[in-house]
Amino acid sequence: MRAVWGGFALGVLFLQWQAALPGRDGWFLLVVATLAAVSWAALTARALAGAAGCGCGRHNDLHDVSLGRGRPDDAGACCARPLAGRYYGCRRRWRRWSGWLAVWLAAACIGFGYAAYRAQLRLAVALPAAWEKRDIDVTGYVAGLPSYAEGRARFLFAVQSWGTPDAGAVLPRTIQLTWVARDAPLPPLVPGARWCLPVRLKRPHGERNFGLRDAEAALLARGVRATGYVSEPLRALRLPGEAGGIGTAIERWRAAVRARIDAVLAGKPHRGIVVALATGAQDAVSAADWRLLRNTGTSHLVAISGLHLAFVAGLAGWAAGALWRRARWRGIDAPLIVPAQKVAVAGAVCAAAVHAALAGFNVPVQRALWMLAVAAAALLTGRNVARSQVLAWALGLVLIRDPWAVTAAGFWLSFCAVAAILFVVTGAPGARWDNRPDDVAELVYPADDAPDAPPDAARKRRFLAGLAGAARGLVNRLMSRLTGGARVQWAVTIALAPLTAYWFAQIPLVGPFANALAIPIVSALVTPAVLVSVAIAPPLDAFALRAAHALLEVLAVVLGRFESVPWAVLRLPQPHAWTLACAALGVAWRLAPRGWPLRWIAPFMWLPLLAPAPAGPPSGTFRLTALDIGQGTSVLVQTARHALLFDAGPGPESTHAGERIVVPYLHAHGVERLDMLIVSHDDSDHSGGVQAVLDEIAVNQFVAAIRPEHPLLTSARRTGAQVVQCAAGQRWRWDGVDFEMLWPDAGPLVHKPNAHSCVLRVSTTAPGEPSAALLAADIEAAAERTLVSRAPDRLRAQVLVVPHHGSRTSSTEPFLDSVWPLVAIFQVGYLNRFHHPHPGVYARYAMRDIVLARSDIDGAVRVEARPGDLAVERFIDTQRRYWMDAPDVEPI
Ligand SMILES: [Zn+2]
Ligand SMILES: [Zn+2]
Known part of the structure; x- marks a missing residue:
């Protein structure tokens, strides 16, 4: 089964890389390939079985000899053909290998087909494009535990009926809604509560950036086919009655647990971690806690992980077994009816299932639960299953339930960690350690009861020798436990290092030490305390919760020490x-x-x-990356040895693009220091994310067109950056590339922010036709006119980051004629509320045969500018996945 599930997983993974789902031809090919592979595997198995069994009649069990478990020696002995022996040996080996290959191929085809089928079903459900951004009334119920942040709640809503005539499409059953507390406070959003809500929806859409996580895949995996917000909270109507069902009941229970923790630990700094350990909901974990956990490599402890599940299962199994051993039924000892071992296993699985439900069935928990269930089933039915087989079954079952799990970091970290542990434990000389306790027992309990017991002196000597032996044994046992633990920790650390580098662009070097301390505290003390609080009634649970929080406070202090070590975190660019x-x-x-x-x-x-961060572009050239940060601007300009960030997109007031996209992008691409950070003007779609960048990335120069009293200037000074006001005439040269600020004029900023946006021109200086880019921020027609009247030649640029997101206020004809771009980049949000870009303005560009890229459709855009040459890469052209929905662009 290892080959089958391994192949299946590869097939599923391969589908999730596809730009499109298979069409009719694709399905035909897939079926043919599967049938061919299955036939070949069956033929090989039969041939091998025949060869192995010839003349001996020993191998009727096809399973035993199928595909290479046969014994070549048997076959050789049975079918002894001395002259042709080598020839048959070779053929046999080739058959065995080709047979295994066929099994892999068949399983991969089935995995690919299964994932494609599931994807087709899920994508068939869609919000009609005509319904996007319109007020619609929906009736249904809160389907999941809401998450809260900054006066807004986000929750899944199960739609029971749509208040709009059916458009003939299969309408989404699950939508994700945000409820913002604007005019009235948030109502209690209890899972199962029925509501009639006026909502505005969009099809699911995630920002598309090179090397960053795909939010759209996560929505698809959760079955969310529309996202939106409650448009008129005052019109929302609570309906009588509650939704039923076991899923809702579990969610309601999680909500009750969370509410209780919030009440007991209100205002405490690590309340979020307690909530996460009890319910699996991580939204309450504070930013400071996240940072601490991430930098010490312990963030896995906040997720209800396989480790916690195994711990709970072990505890429950032990308790069930112990109780059963003492139980009697109608005068007969219970273990005589059903062995205590089986009861313990069943108890462990039941407790694990309950705990997994409380955790919201995340992938690592599912993995642990399936492993436990398969191992328990094997034990109860008296089969002996290898540990790697158990892991393979868990892999298959997780992917059958959720083929999109492979797109999430948790899947890889969880399975790779367990695979590494199994790999290292299987290869370790574990048997020797296991024998030692028996040796000890023999020493401690010498054969005193034997009829020929020695005299007293000898007995005393033996007793002392026994004691010494016992002490020695204990020390040995302790040492072997420690060595075993260290070995496992070492295996997990080095197995996960490449993955953490890939997913998080860092390796926490203090991780193994921090974990050695944190894992026992969280697993053996904090988690049990939290679980006890869930199990017992108020007000007693408050003691357990406060105890758990007190332990976390101690842990935070210790982890803080680890974090302060200068070499705590090794930042790495995302590996290829x-x-x-x-x-x-x-x-x-x-x-x-x-x-x-x-x-x-x-x-x-x-x-x-x-290896050091990937080198910037060659000297004398520059790379411009316009990030997809939704509605706003953020552009990274890199030369051979320098990096400049022009704006940082929106901040906490809308999409948190600074911390969600800009900072991770810089980390992933090895930019740990910005030579310059420019804040073009004080509009939140440009300056909102700047604070997040200042918090995480070192900045040499902070150039901004914002008022002197602005808090960002204080923040920048505090980080040690040199603060300069942005003004026309500033110019500098980095690695053979010229930078020139064209706007605004020096002096106090008296107009509205857009009017004094910084405008930057970047151009190559090497011989040949120069390549230039113009970053126009949000300038409007008046500024454009002034720039054109001053020096139209200085505006000339092959790449234009379109002024004011393609608004009607900007991109005047004379300005466009002066710039005369070959490529125009619109940084706009998907279905943004400003309706940028304006269709008329968009048409103005299209009519000039300019290559257009807009972030709401094409995602991020990367331009490599060399003298006389431009290479443009749109995310969607090279990294497209089948779920990425192209929105309907208004006709020009
Ligand atoms: Zn703007
Ligand atoms: Zn603006």
């Missing part, structure tokens, strides 16, 4: 696929059992991972 593959191979090599050849060369395979 081949670097990742090379490092993964290195990990497997290093963790291989002793005796594996050349284990010492394994660390060298990690070198590409640790």
